[in-house]
Amino acid sequence: MRRLIFLGCMVILAACRQAPVLPTGVVADNAMVVSARVEASRIGVAIMKKGGNAFDAMVATEMALAVAYPFAGNLGGGGFMVYRKASGDIGGLDYREKAPLTAHADMYLDSLGNVIPDMSTVGATAVGVPGTVAGIIEVHQKYGSLPLNEILQPVIDLANKGVVVTEKQAKRLESYKERFIAVNGDSTKFAREFKAGDTIKYPELATTLTKIMDQGRDGFYKGEVAQKIAAFIQENGGFITEKDLEKYEAVWRYPVVFTYKDLKIISMSPPSSGGVTMNQIFKMMEPYDIGSFGHNSEKAIQLFTEAARRAYADRNYFLGDPDFVDIPLDVILTQEYLTQRMEGFSFDGATPSSDVSHGQVEVLESMETTHYSIVDAKGNAISATTTLNGGYGSKLYHPELGIFFNNEMDDFSAKPGVPNMFGLIGAEANSIAPEKRMLSSMTPTIVEKEGELWLVVGTPGGSTIITAVAQTILNSYEFNMSMQQAVNAPRFHHQWLPDVLMFEEEGFSGELKENLKTKGYQIMEGRSRIIGKVDAIKILPDGRLEGGADKRGDDTAVGY
Ligand code: DON
Numbered sequence: 001m002r003r004l005i006f007l008g009c010m011v012i013l014a015a016c017r018q019a020p021v022l023p024t025g026v027v028a029d030n031a032m033v034v035s036a037r038v039e040a041s042r043i044g045v046a047i048m049k050k051g052g053n054a055f056d057a058m059v060a061t062e063m064a065l066a067v068a069y070p071f072a073g074n075l076g077g078g079g080f081m082v083y084r085k086a087s088g089d090i091g092g093l094d095y096r097e098k099a100p101l102t103a104h105a106d107m108y109l110d111s112l113g114n115v116i117p118d119m120s121t122v123g124a125t126a127v128g129v130p131g132t133v134a135g136i137i138e139v140h141q142k143y144g145s146l147p148l149n150e151i152l153q154p155v156i157d158l159a160n161k162g163v164v165v166t167e168k169q170a171k172r173l174e175s176y177k178e179r180f181i182a183v184n185g186d187s188t189k190f191a192r193e194f195k196a197g198d199t200i201k202y203p204e205l206a207t208t209l210t211k212i213m214d215q216g217r218d219g220f221y222k223g224e225v226a227q228k229i230a231a232f233i234q235e236n237g238g239f240i241t242e243k244d245l246e247k248y249e250a251v252w253r254y255p256v257v258f259t260y261k262d263l264k265i266i267s268m269s270p271p272s273s274g275g276v277t278m279n280q281i282f283k284m285m286e287p288y289d290i291g292s293f294g295h296n297s298e299k300a301i302q303l304f305t306e307a308a309r310r311a312y313a314d315r316n317y318f319l320g321d322p323d324f325v326d327i328p329l330d331v332i333l334t335q336e337y338l339t340q341r342m343e344g345f346s347f348d349g350a351t352p353s354s355d356v357s358h359g360q361v362e363v364l365e366s367m368e369t370t371h372y373s374i375v376d377a378k379g380n381a382i383s384a385t386t387t388l389n390g391g392y393g394s395k396l397y398h399p400e401l402g403i404f405f406n407n408e409m410d411d412f413s414a415k416p417g418v419p420n421m422f423g424l425i426g427a428e429a430n431s432i433a434p435e436k437r438m439l440s441s442m443t444p445t446i447v448e449k450e451g452e453l454w455l456v457v458g459t460p461g462g463s464t465i466i467t468a469v470a471q472t473i474l475n476s477y478e479f480n481m482s483m484q485q486a487v488n489a490p491r492f493h494h495q496w497l498p499d500v501l502m503f504e505e506e507g508f509s510g511e512l513k514e515n516l517k518t519k520g521y522q523i524m525e526g527r528s529r530i531i532g533k534v535d536a537i538k539i540l541p542d543g544r545l546e547g548g549a550d551k552r553g554d555d556t557a558v559g560y
Contacts (some may be wrong), residue, residue: 023538024546027546029047031376032545032559033048035370036067038556045558048374055143060154062136068158073386076403081383082266082267082444084266092268093252094109098129101247120412121407123236124237124394127396130328133221134249137217152213161201165196165197176391177396200358207401228401236395244270263448263449267445274445277314278445284342290304295481296508298516308467311496318427353496353498355550369389410438412425413428441463442465459533471492473486483548484548501524502531533550533552
């Protein structure tokens, strides 16, 4: 009888994988933006409604997030964008921060060679040369269709009118208050208490945005704003000069492209590790029929974890800024190499990370970035992830310019073998050098199915970004979930070191965890965190768009 029921379930499951799933998220006929704040999604959609394309909407959404979501949206940080035009042309933009000209490999070490606590994470010493403004201007010049003032004026209006504090934002501001004061003094704008429903106005940021609207990148990287940024960072002990700002350039980079069964996955190339690491994970899993194992089942978790463990070990060793290091992509992305990497894998037990490599570390801080996905009425798609690194970056806030500065320098490996704030251990490939870009995990991704645009997906989450994006794609493809279900589904994470399997609080039974423990998996105990905050769009079979706005945040899909 049991066998029969089991067989019945398997048949139903197999049938489910075939049948198109009904959408459960916001559905729109023409165009959509999914982002961390409703204000930003609305501004992006308004730009498309008045005739702008997805690239115009990106410029507006990115800047609107800097106003409405200063936790991660930014002018003082950087990011990556992957696009797919309706014609099928693809590309990627790297607007990642760079190390300043005076940076060097040992800059965060004391005279004994030990890492100086907080120096790469808090205050001016942590700040990398910002890339966001160069990124949006580059996008606008190459692919924009509306004049910059039509795109930026609504954002400037939002900054002047102010943004209403949400419940979640009020909590966050409260939890960061002491850190803001420690870095900026108690007269800082963010030293006061904010309640849900309060409105915060950003007139200083509106002025800076107006300069960018009028002068393009020179409004930020040259002249008065650049002088103010450099002087302020140096007064606070940091390293960025006017020359650093003037020299900054965003770089177009061809994405990493690979197939998984009948999907074509297009994701960010180095200096982000996202595309390469996800490529390795998917190709290590491909020989198995994970869809038949069941969503978040023991076997599915094991397969994914073992692939991720091996891929992250490679990530940490091989990957860095491709302008500075040779990355052996022609080897580490081949099926032969990846099949070999999985040779020791068995469903009977875990492969300890010490057998894959060495080291013992701890994941320290939670992490804050933001992702948005856009599709316009013509079918052009944008997937962009942008960050200050930690929540509000270095916490350093320029009161006159209205800008928080990143603490992205911590994404470098300050010392080989010593973990950064995401517990990631780096190697020589990611050591600090002047003008080098620090390795990232950001994974803005676009997926084609049978040659057509199918998913636009990405997330914040530091080192967990890659696994969260991969699981969202698997949820949609292998487990036939709607976009919203795929985004909301509980997630897990493994990154080689520390050798622990992390689970979100909801959705994983005690029995499942016990079984995994018996097989040799070390389960992360104690307070569980959320893993990623995915914002995604799916193109439904009838051509409409379904948004997946992560329930874990204030994220919102808006479309028309
Ligand atoms: O580039 C990276 O990998 C990190 N700076 C991303 C930080 C992040 O995702 C924080 N988010 N929640």
